[in-house]
Amino acid sequence: MNGVNNLRHHGRVVLVTGAASGIGAAIAERYCVEGAAVALLDADEVKVSQRGMALREQGYKVAWHQADVSDFAQCEIACQALTSELGSVDTLINNAGVSPKHDGQPASIWSMSPEEWNWVVGINLTGSFNLARALSPNMVEQRYGRIVNMSSVAGSAFLPIVAAHYSATKAAIIGFTRHLAGELGPHGINVNALAPGRIETPMVKSVSDEANEAVIAETPLRRLGQPDEVAQAACFLTSNESDFITGQVIDVAGGWLMR
Template sequence: MTLKGKTALVTGAGRGMGLAFSRELASRGATVFMCDVDGGTVAAAAAELVEQGLTVAAATVDVSSEADVRTVVARAVRETGRIDIVVSNAGIHPLKGIDEIDVAEWDQVLAVNVRGCFLLCRAVLPHMRSQKYGRIINIASEAGKNGGTICAPHYAASKGAILAFTRNLARAVGADGITVNAIAPGRIATAMAAQVSAEENQVYIDKSSVKRLGDPTDVANAVAFLADEKSGFITGETLNVNGGTLMD
């Protein structure tokens, strides 16, 4: 129980990777606030984890909303007295090519994927600074490095922004005992990957070294590693979790 006594906040926690991260952090002893814009789904997911004996709470949060983000951070601090770990994971990935994307959709992808991460980090920093401790983990994507393999230029741009933001913030807050890292997952078997046909996923599998899609638990292990107190000398890093599709 290496995370006993720690408070964590995970966004996009209702399903997919965010749910796996919440389960992993809670099973290591953290109290986890599971946030998702889909309130019903995250409430059901949290209830299931509570039934398994884990300490989690659900919150309906749209990460692109400043008010929602402030409210849930204030709640976590009010209920547990601290905030130690943040996993900025909520993201959207509309499968569109550049000619199909209007300004509203471009802004929406950037609002959820980038503004959401900024709002969350900004909201937790005062608490982490006063604790002189924090672990921030931003979920980017392989697409942020190589431009992505399945269209969605707004998504690729948003994930590239997360990589730069992570490094910038890591420099700014390291002296306060706060680390800021990113994870760049390859294709992981969630609803997001299921938007793509089985044939297209097979092309990806063939290109990988380990010959499979990732599982959310593959990424959850990386999150738990970066969230650990012992990972305090790792910051500004982007960890590939991609089965060998991109080695850089």
């Protein structure tokens, strides 16, 4: 965590989805370091429990819950349980996402099953709706809230290393973010999105080394990103330093696919 001791999120309660590994785990830890109470939500009960216990052993205030974010009822139950343990959630990081591969390759549109399409849409897009739907009423009542949705550079460009369902959901997240920013802004709620490029996570490692090397060669900073670099961007967008920023999509991609 680079020796961070800035407690700019002290007193905040942050919920992070997809928090058991990768970018989500880095985001959860960054918020802990910055003084927040952090709720970890993930579909993998074992991993989210392990991650939560590890953070708790370090002295951080955390709680965790298993839920499939594509299921609204599960999200409601999880939010109620986490709120009862940590207090009212004022910051939501919609990070949960999937990008399935088949022998390291994305499915072509002519071979993709409807079941796979629905699964990806359910996690990547509907999941973001479900958590925003569950938590926004209280944010509106408090007249304060911060939401960060996880898009991708694939939401605005063709990337052969992902499939159509992933790109479609990440593009939709951009529209979802801008609509929420307009709708919720009058209630004191800022909504922004992050669009990571190739970040060194288990998901990225599921494709060939050659594919990742090709991305590195096309990236001005000539490397993959690190999960904590996305976490830092998330923490900035939910801090007091960004109070007048809403409806924006911030690339965290080292200059890859500059728009």
